[in-house]
Amino acid sequence: MSTSFERYQKRRLISSYFSVVISISLVLFLLGLLGLLVLNTKKVADHFKEQIALTVYLKDNAKDVEIEQLKKSLAMAEYTKTSVFVSKEQAAEEQSKEIGEDFMDFLGYNPLQNSIDVHMKADYVDSEQIDKIASDITAKNFVDEVIYDKPLIALLNDNVKKISFWILVISGVFTFIAVLLINSSIRLAVYSKRFIIKTMQMVGATKSFIRRPFIWQSVKLGIIGAVLALIGMGIVLFYLNKSFPELELLRDSTLLIGLFVGVFLMGIFITWLSTFFATSRFLNLKTDELYY
Template sequence: MANSEDKFYKRRLRTSYISVVVSIALVLFMLGTFATMLLQAEDMARQIRENFTFTVLLKNTSSEGDVRQFQKELELSDKVVGTDFITKDQAAEELEAELGEEFVEYLGYNPLSDVIEVHMTSEFVSSGDVEAFEAELRESGLVSDVSYDPNLLNLVNDNIKRIGSYLLGGAILLIFISIAMINSSIRLSIYSKRFTIKTMQLVGATKPFIQRPFMAQSVKLGLIGGLIASALLMLILEFGKSNFSTWGMEATPKMMAITVGGMILFGAFLAWSCTFFAVKRYLNLKTDDLYR
């Protein structure tokens, strides 16, 4: 009889642990997926900003040596990611290919200018100091004009900020939901052991002594849930990379390290904190209140 009861309680305990691990794993998987989207969105925003181009038109009187020196100075600036030098002959060939007409031969000369396309850093493009940089470029004796689309720049920055706000709000909401769900699962697990907790307290065990095994077990369950969630997330990302590579969505090793590490640590910490408060609650309850 005692043996069957032991088996029954062990089975209930195992079921309780499995329920907690599954809850933690599913919640962390959703949270990790959202975190990956956030990091990917940030990387895409950086790429979009760095694709924004300043077209610097050079004077026809500029020597090749001066132009190369000017280009090198631009590339050394902490505001610039890179530059591309396009000669007026290259520009003419590209334009003729687009138009389908040889306008240089028709005009008898090439009306275009040598240009340097300047790609700015993401931080600088979003800072709003673009006009100051334009004025700085125009001060050079080699520059005849600077061309860029300020309306497009403002539109890009506004949309990136708006999308970032939506994603951040969604992440905060998801964190609160995950805390509530994991806390509920752990409290149910601790509830089934409330009489054990109170019995240990009645025979003289101190609160830290009673809490210690529960805390250690909860951290273990949180780590297991985090590892399961991380494995699921990596499988999903690998599947997406193999089947939807044309979308350009690929998690970098750094991104995966941040996401996986964050999931595991968050799972362990959340399980530990929820267990701490749940056990503390039953330690502070009177014996009669355990039956309610």
């Protein structure tokens, strides 16, 4: 009979530990994913900014030497990520493919111009800086005009600011919720042993002596949960980097290591703190209050 009861208690204890570990790992996993999102918000925003092209149209009477000088100066400019020269013949060929017929047969000539497509570095993609850059390029007498999507740039910068703000707000809220969830799981685990705590206290055990095994057990569960969360984060990060290599998610290894270490330490710290306060609460209760 006693053996059966002991087995039941053991299964119940293992089930309790399992639920605590799962709760901790899921919460830390989601918190880690949110951390990855926060770290890579600027990188994703920069990726979209660098897709916007500044197109420089050249006059038909522009000399080859002038075009070469402009190509080199744009390629070496501090604001340039990539620059590509598109001849009027290439532009006509691409246009014909898009419309499905050769428009030059109808017109009898090629109305398009030689151009240079400049993709700028993300830090320079804002209306004021691009206006200045466009004005400097347009000042050259062999440049016809410089075109870029000004409304799109303004909209993109505005949305990036809004998204960054709300991600920070959500991160703060989610961190608070994560602490509450882990704390609740730990409190439930300690609550099931409240009578053991009080019994130890009644026979003369000190508070620190009683707390020690509970805290150590919770910290071990926190470590296991954190390791499971980190494994999940690593798998997600691997597949995201494989699916979106242009974002270079693994490039900033220092930040990633810091995030992983932070999640691991958070799992330990929250479980330690929650167990400390949970055991303190039951240590300070009177025996009659344990039943409520």
